[in-house]
Amino acid sequence: MRRIVHTGDLIKAAQRLSVIAFCFYLLSYPVCSQTGLEERRIDSLINLLEQTHGAERVSMLLEISQAKWYVSFEESMNYATKAFNLAEELNYPEGKADALNRIGNVHYFLRNYSDVIDNYNMAYQIARSLDDYRRMGIYLNNIGILYRELRQYDSSEIYLVRALREKEQYGDKTLTASTLNNLGVLYRDRQRYSLSLEYFVRQLDILEENRDTRNLAQIHRQTGEVFHLLNRLNEAIRHFMRSLSYATELNDSNSISLAYYNLGRAYFDMDRLDEALENINQSLKIANTISSQTIQRNNYHLLYLYNKKTNNQHSALSYLIRHSNLKDSIRNQRSANQYRELERIFETENQKNKIELLHKEIQIQDLMIKRQDNLKTTLIILVITLIIITMIIATSLLLRQKTNKLLNQKILELETTNEKLRQSALSLEQLNATKNRFFSIIAHDLKNPFNALLGFSEMIAKKFNQLSEQSIREYISIIHQSSQNLYKLLENLLKWSAAQTGTMHYLPEKFDLVSLIHSEINFLRLNAGKKQIRITANLPDEIIINSDKLMLSSVIRNLLDNAIKFTNPGGSISISTAQRDVQIITEVVDTGIGIPEDMQDKIFIIDENTCRQGTNNEPGGGLGLILCKELIEKSGGTIGFSSKPGEGSHFWFTQPN
Numbered sequence: 001m002r003r004i005v006h007t008g009d010l011i012k013a014a015q016r017l018s019v020i021a022f023c024f025y026l027l028s029y030p031v032c033s034q035t036g037l038e039e040r041r042i043d044s045l046i047n048l049l050e051q052t053h054g055a056e057r058v059s060m061l062l063e064i065s066q067a068k069w070y071v072s073f074e075e076s077m078n079y080a081t082k083a084f085n086l087a088e089e090l091n092y093p094e095g096k097a098d099a100l101n102r103i104g105n106v107h108y109f110l111r112n113y114s115d116v117i118d119n120y121n122m123a124y125q126i127a128r129s130l131d132d133y134r135r136m137g138i139y140l141n142n143i144g145i146l147y148r149e150l151r152q153y154d155s156s157e158i159y160l161v162r163a164l165r166e167k168e169q170y171g172d173k174t175l176t177a178s179t180l181n182n183l184g185v186l187y188r189d190r191q192r193y194s195l196s197l198e199y200f201v202r203q204l205d206i207l208e209e210n211r212d213t214r215n216l217a218q219i220h221r222q223t224g225e226v227f228h229l230l231n232r233l234n235e236a237i238r239h240f241m242r243s244l245s246y247a248t249e250l251n252d253s254n255s256i257s258l259a260y261y262n263l264g265r266a267y268f269d270m271d272r273l274d275e276a277l278e279n280i281n282q283s284l285k286i287a288n289t290i291s292s293q294t295i296q297r298n299n300y301h302l303l304y305l306y307n308k309k310t311n312n313q314h315s316a317l318s319y320l321i322r323h324s325n326l327k328d329s330i331r332n333q334r335s336a337n338q339y340r341e342l343e344r345i346f347e348t349e350n351q352k353n354k355i356e357l358l359h360k361e362i363q364i365q366d367l368m369i370k371r372q373d374n375l376k377t378t379l380i381i382l383v384i385t386l387i388i389i390t391m392i393i394a395t396s397l398l399l400r401q402k403t404n405k406l407l408n409q410k411i412l413e414l415e416t417t418n419e420k421l422r423q424s425a426l427s428l429e430q431l432n433a434t435k436n437r438f439f440s441i442i443a444h445d446l447k448n449p450f451n452a453l454l455g456f457s458e459m460i461a462k463k464f465n466q467l468s469e470q471s472i473r474e475y476i477s478i479i480h481q482s483s484q485n486l487y488k489l490l491e492n493l494l495k496w497s498a499a500q501t502g503t504m505h506y507l508p509e510k511f512d513l514v515s516l517i518h519s520e521i522n523f524l525r526l527n528a529g530k531k532q533i534r535i536t537a538n539l540p541d542e543i544i545i546n547s548d549k550l551m552l553s554s555v556i557r558n559l560l561d562n563a564i565k566f567t568n569p570g571g572s573i574s575i576s577t578a579q580r581d582v583q584i585i586t587e588v589v590d591t592g593i594g595i596p597e598d599m600q601d602k603i604f605i606i607d608e609n610t611c612r613q614g615t616n617n618e619p620g621g622g623l624g625l626i627l628c629k630e631l632i633e634k635s636g637g638t639i640g641f642s643s644k645p646g647e648g649s650h651f652w653f654t655q656p657n
Helices: 007-026 035-049 054-068 073-090 093-109 113-129 133-149 153-170 173-189 193-210 213-229 233-250 253-269 273-290 293-309 313-387 389-462 469-501 513-530 549-565 623-634
Strands: 509-512 534-538 544-547 572-580 583-590 639-644 648-656
Touching (some): 035 054, 093 113, 133 153, 153 173, 173 193, 193 213, 253 293, 273 293, 509 513, 544 648, 549 572, 549 583
Antiparallel strands (some): 509 544, 583 648
């Protein structure tokens, strides 16, 4: 019996579910898909606003903010802020808490994560002072969802468990359903399946009691997926059948197609091939109707496995090619979207600079016009002084003196403006140079992995029946390695882009640095083993540090990966960390090929070319060290190195104690 689990699809589904759950349970009203109807509702609310006062007006402002959420985040934020100011003026704490929660919701979708946590925490403190368990549970639930999105799972678990406790103390079972679902998803993602089932089953009991058909279809599907992961296939099928029943009742084509797909996958793993094929075909038929590429792709993969198992090699190859093409299409679409997003970011920066330059030119023109007006005024005064000799002479001298002073001030302002324009032009040149280097890295370093992926996958696709099993394994191994290299490069590119555009936020927390280093060593030990490189760790038992855990994890991983890449087979790498005065210093030393002297001044500069290959021809774009410098400086530390060509390199970074 062969068990099929699409882990990547499950993770993506969990991420989508977290956003959907956040929207569904965080808000009091559903999303209106009919824009015209929603706009008319907003207009009606605004008209009613003028007739409300006091606490009722606060509630109305929050309702408008909620409705504006789907039209404009800026307008939603404005109405939530007005609600907060009015609630503060009225000394209405419940209104203040709800307004802070709404402001936090807007910041969540704008990815201003530090502002999200601040507003949720302030809302929670107000609710706590009122012993308002309902609001306390909602705000703690929101914080837990945020930490799960940031992959800080321990913190997410703490807040979600607290949220469930507060909601249960309030006594409304329906209110607890969202947090039960969030805990179920969290434990499923952490592969703690028994706990995940416990919370999903508790949520199902509440939804069954309330006959919440829409959510029952979704939760039965989630529960069935966990049973499938545990290989308890009969129970998985029972829940998938329930999900199909509820989805059919709702006439929800997407949910129906997903239910048939899950049933087909479960029957296949049970070797009930006829039932598997029937459900796969049903799922694929609906997926084709609604143009769901993800469900189509997954069904093609199942059909490939089915035909391979039934020895229909021609059909198996056909479905494998369809699955691969659709997978590439989805991936290419996502890559294109990411590329357009990066392009939009740089274009936005250019537009801002152009607007600022145009604004300065208008200011200069206004100053020239004012100067001409002042000269005209002076001439008129001089003409008048000729008529009224004695009295106007003194007046004209005084006016001339004031005019000259004003002119000097304007000239000084013009000089200052010109200097700012020169600085803006210089900044624009630097920005363009950085952008050009960034796209150069993308063009150069993405080409080789893609060439390998396309070349070898094309060879497998065209000559599958002529190739030996050993050749296919080698080609797949090359494709896998190229995919890993491509993923590392994309991960560094996206992190660097986030740091440059201000969307990466520094979120400090207390954690054990030694445990983090051991975790990263274990992650890279396989790569080191392939080159017979020994990694030694000279570490104390524990060092507690207050910093951003994800940032330091990325820095340590990049430094160790570079050391492995540029160390000859049979070499060694050592990593150590220690507390020195008011700083904690971490060092990575290797016995590799070192850094050429003409490159040592350039490795932390984005617009310098520092690309070179590793000792086993591993690709390198030079972006990893640049990203390390950005992250370390963002966390308040410093980074440096020393290296001799042929004798190895010594990298170090510090963090405040």
